[in-house]
Amino acid sequence: MTDNIQIANRRLDASGNEALMGMARMGADAFGYKAELRIDRGLAQLLRLRVSQLNNCTYCLNLHYVAAREAGIPRVKIDTLTAWWETELHSEAEQAALRYAEALTRAADPDRDAPFQRLHDALAAHFSPEEMLEIVAVVVNMNVWTRIKLAEGAMPGPAN
Numbered sequence: 001m002t003d004n005i006q007i008a009n010r011r012l013d014a015s016g017n018e019a020l021m022g023m024a025r026m027g028a029d030a031f032g033y034k035a036e037l038r039i040d041r042g043l044a045q046l047l048r049l050r051v052s053q054l055n056n057c058t059y060c061l062n063l064h065y066v067a068a069r070e071a072g073i074p075r076v077k078i079d080t081l082t083a084w085w086e087t088e089l090h091s092e093a094e095q096a097a098l099r100y101a102e103a104l105t106r107a108a109d110p111d112r113d114a115p116f117q118r119l120h121d122a123l124a125a126h127f128s129p130e131e132m133l134e135i136v137a138v139v140v141n142m143n144v145w146t147r148i149k150l151a152e153g154a155m156p157g158p159a160n
Helices: 018-031 041-054 058-070 075-079 081-086 092-105 116-124 129-152
Strands: 005-009 154-158
Touching (some): 018 129, 041 058, 058 075, 058 154, 081 092
16 A cells, blocks of 8 residues: 555454455456456556446545556546546547446446446457457456445554
8 A cells, every 4th residue: 555554344354265265366367457368457457447436435445546547547537537428538448348337337327328238338349359358357356346345344554
């Protein structure tokens, strides 16, 4: 972490469940922010950060704001990601990927005006099936980690 903070788990310690942590670590190794992917590193990082924002995971927000800067994403794209659709900063491919990531993350929130097939088709217009599966994996992996960190109550606070 950065800026002289420490993380405290205030609820649970997921390391007490070997299977859960094994699943999460396998996803992180394959699709996390240090993984080598087909899709653009910046796009993958925008997706991770957006999922972190949607899930209100302070641990993940702290980590992925830093990772986004390190990935070379322009500050204005990072700073306006919470309202990305109100900017002209993202390519059509990025917009399709962000919409898709939001729909996967908010799967329980039905939207009759944007059926999932339409989001899939928009994504398919810009990415190969292999790249689409990587996008799915990045989003699923981030959703796993945000849920674990929320359950743990992993909260950044000042270092002692």
